[in-house]
Amino acid sequence: MIASKRPAKRFVYCLVAACAVAPSVACLARDLNQDEVLELRRRGVILPLEQFIDQALGRYPGSKLLEAELEEKHGVLVYEIELLTADHVVRELKFDAxxxxxxxxKEDD
Known part of the structure; x- marks a missing residue:
């Protein structure tokens, strides 16, 4: 009877281990801090944020900037720009930095 409980116990341990690792795998994006961003900009790895804000606002005239951030997703540096359009729709634009x-x-939820 004890031997039959071992596979179940192993399964539970594997399940717990998988749940512990899953959040880190699911979260493949990370926000960069300002020192990292400044260094990337200084080295010419990324283009200036202002360029992306202008590009996003140009797509939606009359819109207002809500948020802008630089993230690393799957090894790619991505600027995420969130706008409130003149029609009161929130849009999220992502650019290769x-x-x-x-x-x-896309329209943001």
């Missing part, structure tokens, strides 16, 4: 390509433009 190195070459200014628009990666995503």
């Amino acid at each position: 190195g070459d200014s390509r628009l990666l995503q433009d």
